[in-house]
Amino acid sequence: MKIFRTKQALQTYLDKIRENNQRIALVPTMGALHEGHLSLVKDAQQIADVVVCSIFVNPTQFNDPSDLERYPRPEENDLRLLQEVRCDVAFIPTVEEMYPKTEESWHLDLGNLEQIWEGEKRPGHFQGVTQIVYKLFRLVEPDVACFGQKDFQQVMVIQRLIDIKKLPIALHICPTIRNEKGLALSSRNTRLSEAGKNKASALYRSLNHIKHYFKERELTVLRKEALDILYHEEELEVEYLAICESRSLQEIDHIDPTKSHVALLVVWVEGVRLIDNMLLD
Structure with a gap:
């Protein structure tokens, strides 16, 4: 090299x-x-x-x-x-x-x-x-x-x-590379304790829930369910969770079948700001 x-x-x-x-x-x-x-x-x-x-x-x-x-x-x-x-x-x-x-x-x-x-x-x-x-x-x-x-x-x-x-x-x-519990690999993860990393796996579960039910549920209901998964873990602070059109990143209130979509998520864990997303289509 x-x-x-x-x-x-x-x-x-x-x-x-x-x-x-x-x-x-x-x-x-x-x-x-x-x-x-x-x-x-x-x-x-x-x-x-x-x-x-x-x-x-x-x-x-x-x-x-x-x-x-x-x-x-x-x-x-x-x-x-x-x-x-x-x-x-x-x-x-x-x-x-x-x-x-x-x-x-x-x-x-x-x-x-x-x-x-x-x-x-x-x-x-x-x-x-x-x-x-x-x-x-x-x-x-x-x-x-x-x-x-x-x-x-x-x-x-x-x-x-x-x-x-x-x-x-x-x-x-x-594609995003994740650990065995779904946490997206990041340089910032080194600042988390093992307990913090375990709590942070809720980000993946939340995003996965949105992806799984994206075409089946009202977006307001789906967003609330995803937030509930995050808030179930103590000491997680959600900065934002949004379901968006993927090019403009404008938040949507209904699905446009002609466009692609992405869920965006930022959560604070143990004072560390973690960012993640998942393509939904």
Whole structure:
């Protein structure tokens, strides 16, 4: 595995790859890698000749400075995991490398995606996400970019970025990887106790209930039943639970058979904010 820490070194290497007409896939991460991230790399290996995994804790997408400070950065372990799955390239830049002092201001018109759900709860977050992803896209010039379904709204935001900038990049959405109790794998899970992880498995049960009865019950009834599953566990605090049309993420009050739908869920467990979703159609 090649390891690069500067844009210039990575660009020089990838220029040679392109000369050989090899297909490049990009897997952007913030490190603290787990099986979910590694599944993205494995998926990318099936559809590209060379896989570039970036590891960069992006400061512009954090609203809370203490959250940025606490974010885990186990670089040595991350590199070991990438080598084990035979990733081709790891790109690990510094903040100074990605955000030079001559940085231009950034704003992308994300429409309603920036006003609802994660956009409302974390103002400016998606501007930070699109800013760093666009930097990586321009640097790597991938044929395909792999993102996990777990951050579904983020995936829709990245698709909007690709559309607005008219980038020749295919977006590949990889399924959420879960543990044996259904909890979606996340770097934040390391901050949960075993009891907390057990309680958090209610997120999957709640989403699964919505999926199972989606075509059979009134949505208001279904939503209440899903909330009851969550509230049955003590010390779970629900931030939001919504059943939405999957592209616009607008909440629905009836099912449109011509569209696809998704359930979005955010719950706090032991002071840790957990995000999950499930495609319903």
